[in-house]
Each structure stands twice: as C-alpha cells, then as structure tokens.
Amino acid sequence: MDYFIELFFSGLTRGSIYALIALGYTMVYGIIGLINFAHGEIYMIGAFTALIVSTVLSIFGLPLPAIIILTLLASAIWSASYGYTVEKIAYQPLRNAPRLSPLISAIGMSMFLQNYVLLAQTSDFLPFPALIPDFAFMEPYASTIGSSDLVILVTTAVVMLLLTWLIKFTRTGKAMRATAQDRKMAMLVGINVDNVISITFIIGSALAAIGGLLIAAHIGQINFYIGFVAGIKAFTAAVLGGIGSIPGAVLGSFILGLTEAFATGYVSSDYEDVFAFSLLVLILIFRPSGLLGKATIEKV
Amino acid sequence: MKMHHKLLTMIAAAALTAGMAAGAMAADTIKIGVAGAHSGDLASYGLPTVKAAELVVKEINEGGGINGAKLELLVEDDVCKPEVATNTATKLVSEGVNVVIGHICSGATKAALPIYRDAGVIVMSPSATNPELTQSGDYPNFYRTIASDDAQARTEVDFATNVLKVKKIAVIHDKGDYGKGLAEFAKKFIEQDGKAEVVLFEGVTPGAVDYSAVVQKIKRSGAEAVIFGGYHPEASKIVTQMRKKRMKTLFISDDGVKDDTFIKVAGKNAEGVYATGPADVSSNPLTKKYRDKHQQAYGSEPGAFFDNAVAAALALTNALAKAGSTDQAAITAVLRSDDVATPFGNLHFDEKGDAIGVGFSMYQVKDGQYVQIQ
Numbered sequence: 001m002d003y004f005i006e007l008f009f010s011g012l013t014r015g016s017i018y019a020l021i022a023l024g025y026t027m028v029y030g031i032i033g034l035i036n037f038a039h040g041e042i043y044m045i046g047a048f049t050a051l052i053v054s055t056v057l058s059i060f061g062l063p064l065p066a067i068i069i070l071t072l073l074a075s076a077i078w079s080a081s082y083g084y085t086v087e088k089i090a091y092q093p094l095r096n097a098p099r100l101s102p103l104i105s106a107i108g109m110s111m112f113l114q115n116y117v118l119l120a121q122t123s124d125f126l127p128f129p130a131l132i133p134d135f136a137f138m139e140p141y142a143s144t145i146g147s148s149d150l151v152i153l154v155t156t157a158v159v160m161l162l163l164t165w166l167i168k169f170t171r172t173g174k175a176m177r178a179t180a181q182d183r184k185m186a187m188l189v190g191i192n193v194d195n196v197i198s199i200t201f202i203i204g205s206a207l208a209a210i211g212g213l214l215i216a217a218h219i220g221q222i223n224f225y226i227g228f229v230a231g232i233k234a235f236t237a238a239v240l241g242g243i244g245s246i247p248g249a250v251l252g253s254f255i256l257g258l259t260e261a262f263a264t265g266y267v268s269s270d271y272e273d274v275f276a277f278s279l280l281v282l283i284l285i286f287r288p289s290g291l292l293g294k295a296t297i298e299k300v
Numbered sequence: 301m302k303m304h305h306k307l308l309t310m311i312a313a314a315a316l317t318a319g320m321a322a323g324a325m326a327a328d329t330i331k332i333g334v335a336g337a338h339s340g341d342l343a344s345y346g347l348p349t350v351k352a353a354e355l356v357v358k359e360i361n362e363g364g365g366i367n368g369a370k371l372e373l374l375v376e377d378d379v380c381k382p383e384v385a386t387n388t389a390t391k392l393v394s395e396g397v398n399v400v401i402g403h404i405c406s407g408a409t410k411a412a413l414p415i416y417r418d419a420g421v422i423v424m425s426p427s428a429t430n431p432e433l434t435q436s437g438d439y440p441n442f443y444r445t446i447a448s449d450d451a452q453a454r455t456e457v458d459f460a461t462n463v464l465k466v467k468k469i470a471v472i473h474d475k476g477d478y479g480k481g482l483a484e485f486a487k488k489f490i491e492q493d494g495k496a497e498v499v500l501f502e503g504v505t506p507g508a509v510d511y512s513a514v515v516q517k518i519k520r521s522g523a524e525a526v527i528f529g530g531y532h533p534e535a536s537k538i539v540t541q542m543r544k545k546r547m548k549t550l551f552i553s554d555d556g557v558k559d560d561t562f563i564k565v566a567g568k569n570a571e572g573v574y575a576t577g578p579a580d581v582s583s584n585p586l587t588k589k590y591r592d593k594h595q596q597a598y599g600s601e602p603g604a605f606f607d608n609a610v611a612a613a614l615a616l617t618n619a620l621a622k623a624g625s626t627d628q629a630a631i632t633a634v635l636r637s638d639d640v641a642t643p644f645g646n647l648h649f650d651e652k653g654d655a656i657g658v659g660f661s662m663y664q665v666k667d668g669q670y671v672q673i674q
Binding site: 003006007009010011013014017018124125126127130142143144146148149215218219220221223225226228229230233260261262264265268269270272273 | 475502503504505507508509510512513514516517519520532533536537540544545546547561564565566567
C-alpha cells in the first residue's frame with residue numbers, strides 16, 4: 001500500500017509538471033485554434049531567464065524568498081514578452097491563412113528559438129539552483145513526497161483556479177470566450193480581437209515561465225532542449241483532456257502522469273511511453289475531442 | 301555480376317601471394333600499415349594514430365631501424381566504413397605489408413580482419429572496443445591496446461561485489477546503445493559470478509521530467525547499489541531524486557558519467573558517487589615523452605587514442621625486433637610473453653589479443669572532484 005501511495009505521488013508530481021505547460025497550449029488553442037509548438041521553447045526560455053536572474057540576484061546576497069519572487073516576476077515578464085513577440089511575428093500575419101500555415105510557422109519558431117538559445121547560451125547542461133528549499137515540516141514525508149513536488153502541486157492547483165476565474169468572471173475572460181466562439185462576430189460587437197489574442201499569449205507564456213522555474217528547480221538542470229520533450233508530453237496531455245478546455249488540460253496531465261508512474265512501478269519503465277500513448281489512442285477512439293473537450297462543428 | 305566476382309577472386313589471389321611473399325623478403329625494409337579514418341567526419345579519431353606511428357617509426361629509423369631494416373609506413377584511409385575497409389586491407393596486403401596498426405572503428409576492423417588473417421598479417425588496433433573482436437576467437441591475428449566495451453562493466457561489477465561487497469544490485473540504463481550495452485554486460489557478469497543478485501533491470505527514458513517512479517522502484521527492490529549505464533544528465537537526475545527521497549543507495553556508473561559536468565549539475569548529491577574511467581596515464585614518463593614529441597612536431601596537443609596508438613606502435617616494433625623476423629608465429633610469441641614499456645605501463649597480450657594492464661579504474665566523487673580509488 002505504501003508503494004502504491006508513493007507511486008501515486010510520483011504520478012501527481014509528473015502530472016502537475018505537465019499541467020503547468022499544458023495550460024498554455026490549451027489556452028491558445030481555445031482562443032485561436034492554433035497549436036503553438038513554440039510553447040515548449042517559451043518554457044525553456046523561462047527556465048534560462050530564471051537561472052540568469054537568480055544567479056545575478058544571489059551575487060547581490062538577497063534573501064531566498066526575495067530571490068524567488070523577483071526571479072519569478074522577471075522570468076514571467078521576459079517570457080511573456082517573447083510570447084507576445086512570437087505571436088506578432090509568426091502568427092498574426094497568418095491570421096487568415098489556411099490552418100496549416102500557422103502550424104508550420106509555429107514549428108519553425110520552435111526550431112528557431114531552440115537554436116537561438118543553443119548559440120546564445122550553450123549546448124551543455126547547466127546546474128539550476130535549488131530555489132525551493134527543503135521545508136522542515138515535510139521531513140517526515142520526504143521519502144514519499146518532496147518539498148518541490150508539493151510546491152509544484154499547489155502552484156498547479158492555484159494557477160488552474162485563477163485561470164478558471166479569469167475566464168469565467170472577468171471582462172477579459174468574457175472577451176476571450178467571445179473571440180473563441182466567433183472571431184468575426186466578436187469584432188462586430190467591438191472587441192479588439194488582436195488585443196485579446198495578445199493577452200492570451202502573454203498569460204500562457206507567463207504560465208510557461210512559472211512552470212520553467214519550478215520544474216528546473218525540481219530537476220536541478222536545464223539545457224536548450226528541455227522544452228521539446230516536456231512540450232510534447234504536455235501537448236499530449238492537453239489533447240487527452242480535450243484541447244481548448246482548461247480543467248481538461250489539468251485532468252489530462254494528471255491521467256498521463258499517473259499512467260506513466262504506475263506503468264513504471266508495476267510493469268517497467270521501459271514501457272512508460274507505450275502505456276501513455278496507448279492510453280491516448282484509446283481515449284481518442286472513444287472520445288475524439290478528448291475527455292472534457294466539446295465536439296465542435298466546423299464554422300462557416 | 302560474374303565479372304565482378306572474377307575480379308574479387310583475382311584480387312584475393314593477388315593478396316594471398318603478396319602476403320606470402322612479404323613473409324619471405326623481410327630483410328631490407330619492414331612495412332607497417334596504418335589504416336583507419338583519415339578523412340570524413342570521424343577523421344579526428346584516426347589521424348592521431350597516424351601521427352603516433354610516424355613519431356615512433358621516425359625515432360626507430362633514426363636509431364638504425366630494426367635489426368638493420370628500415371621501417372616504412374603505408375598509410376591507408378578506410379573512412380571508418382566496413383565496405384571501404386576491405387579495399388584498404390586488400391591494398392595493404394597487396395603492397396606487402398608486414399604488420400598493421402589499425403583499424404580505428406570496430407565495424408571497419410571486423411570487415412578487414414579476415415583479409416589480414418588469410419594473408420598472415422598481424423593487426424593491432426588502438427581503438428576498436430567491440431568485445432567480439434577478441435572474444436570470438438575468429439581472429440588469432442588481432443590485438444588491441446584499448447580495453448573492450450565489457451571491461452568497464454567488469455570493473456563496475458568487480459568493484460561492487462568485491463570491494464563494496466553488496467549483495468543486491470539494481471541495474472538501470474538509458475535505453476541507448478552505449479548505456480544499455482554496458483548494463484547488459486553488467487547484468488551478465490553479476491549473474492555469472494553469483495556473488496550478488498540483480499534485483500532490478502530497467503531502462504529509463506532520457507529527457508523525462510521526473511524519475512521519481514523508477515527511484516521508488518529501486519527503493520522497493522531493496523537494492524544496496526545501483527549500476528547505471530548511460531550519460532550524466534540522467535545520472536544526475538536519478539541520484540538527486542534518490543537523495544531527495546533520503547535513500548543512501550550507492551551509485552556506480554561509467555565513463556559517460558565520469559565528467560565534471562555531472563559534479564557541477566548534481567552538486568552535493570554527487571558526493572560519494574562511483575564512476576569508472578580510463579586510468580590516468582599522464583604521469584607515465586613515456587606518455588609525457590610522446591605527447592611532448594607531438595607538441596614539437598605538430599605544434600598541438602595529440603588527439604583521441606594517441607596514447608593507445610603509441611602503445612600499439614611500440615608493442616609491434618618491439619615484437620618485430622625481438623622476433624627477428626616478420627613471421628606471424630614468431631611475432632605472436634613475443635607479443636604474448638614479452639612485456640613492453642608503453643604509456644600504459646608494461647604490457648603484454650593474452651591469448652585472445654587483449655592487452656593485459658590496459659583497463660579502467662574506479663573513481664569516486666570526493667569534495668567536488670573525481671578521485672581515483674587505488
């Protein structure tokens with residue numbers, strides 16, 4: 001039973017890591033129906049920014065909580081500006097192009113950002129400082145769940161609730177939903193669609209940066225390539241839960257994380273990806289739009 | 301097609317006669333072939349061997365040659381490709397080569413060896429590490445001055461069972477050729493020796509965001525030590541998560557982990573980790589001598605396998621001198637019985653062709669540095 005609980009928490013940690021990235025995918029898809037493949041790279045840039053900022057701040061000898069808050073702010077703002085710029089450069093000019101064009105543009109952007117960081121920084125793995133300390137109250141449970149796992153779990157929950165609130169109960173959220181339902185109609189009733197889309201990218205990218213910081217602090221190392229694998233898994237999770245749906249992304253991430261953890265624990269880690277993707281195929285066969293996704297009819 | 305076949309037969313026949321002729325006319329010059337990748341993307345593995353051979357041969361010729369005979373180098377490129385290597389070997393044999401230093405890559409070496417074997421030419425590689433080359437017993441004319449791939453696994457297993465005396469070992473790998481290959485050898489050796497038990501054998505996915513599930517599995521298996529086959533990014537993630545879960549399980553790994561980046565990334569969690577790596581030979585006077593000569597002659601630091609190539613050149617020339625002929629049997633006898641001073645210390649070869657004394661050492665991270673364990 002202990003073993004089951006340990007695996008359960010492993011799965012939860014993995015799931016919430018995926019969820020932090022998947023939320024950005026699903027938001028962008030929900031609003032403009034675009035799979036933003038550069039999202040994984042924004043996450044990676046968030047982690048790099050966090051590394052640089054926290055290193056500089058620790059040279060000035062600031063206390064740890066101040067470092068964490070400033071680093072979080074800096075990397076969220078920096079990544080958000082990347083997300084905003086990427087949208088303006090790579091997606092906005094293609095707003096009325098066939099659906100495949102922005103997809104290709106997204107893949108191109110992803111490659112560009114990867115190689116840009118590779119050239120500007122390094123191809124080596126870099127150590128990431130342990131920004132999340134080991135809490136004393138967690139010590140009795142350290143063998144089951146670590147402090148960084150707990151922080152990631154809590155953050156994911158908070159972020160999901162905040163996002164749901166933003167979309168359901170604020171003016172911006174209302175504009176987002178209107179844009180998602182019918183972009184032309186939204187324009188006709190006076191919504192600045194370009195602004196709404198920009199805000200979506202800014203929020204999604206800031207979330208990716210928070211994810212980048214927390215996950216890098218949990219794993220302890222980063223390089224230019226981390227966005228790719230994490231991005232693919234998070235994208236899978238978003239599709240599993242129903243891409244475009246925010247609770248769906250979180251649910252899908254947890255299901256994916258738990259499946260991988262239990263497959264590793266009870267079968268073999270050689271097959272964790274086999275189990276994860278078989279599950280995806282199965283769910284898509286029976287629910288083609290994902291667990292919580294709405295079946296949409298093609299708009300004319 | 302038929303034409304092609306005929307041509308091959310002719311070349312083979314020519315090769316055979318040439319090989320026999322070479323045995324007879326040994327007196328005036330001794331021809332040493334140097335075969336390997338000298339162009340293409342793997343040239344950096346092959347060229348240092350050419351330079352090592354040039355330096356050793358120059359030194360011997362300046363000292364009057366071997367038993368009055370001057371040494372001549374025949375350098376041939378095989379681009380590390382098996383299909384080119386057979387041509388290279390045929391060409392060297394037809395030019396009457398006496399011994400060959402090379403080839404560099406295991407695949408190319410394996411393709412070329414039957415041609416040399418049939419011609420009675422002794423081959424010594426500074427870098428081909430595939431275990432089959434010596435262990436299969438198919439190539440009695442083959443020697444090497446580098447440890448084979450499984451030697452590393454052997455070192456890890458011996459250290460775990462004899463020095464650390466652990467009874468339960470988890471073998472983990474990264475599913476790659478290198479890591480999984482090593483892990484499979486380690487598993488085989490542990491099971492053969494019967495001194496310990498493999499309680500877990502699993503592959504992890506490189507680049508995954510979290511390894512806590514597999515770490516829980518290691519904990520549950522009751523393993524006292526983990527033998528990991530793979531590279532440092534995965535190793536540091538696994539070690540870090542083990543220590544975060546307050547596990548004291550020993551961690552033993554390979555030269556993919558014996559890298560300073562591992563210590564930099566894993567930080568304090570790297571302390572106490574064991575890793576195998578090539579023995580440090582930089583303090584050996586012969587190593588210094590030839591590295592200095594390289595610096596003088598070419599104005600740069602020597603590249604990959606240079607020390608191994610110097611060892612091969614010294615071992616072969618020593619055997620030629622002591623045997624007093626270029627006869628295969630005579631050279632073989634000297635190689636097996638006679639110790640020769642090389643950058644790796646005094647070497648001779650076992651009956652399969654592996655150098656005794658060239659191997660891996662165990663290192664441990666102490667205070668942020670790899671320290672060799674005596």
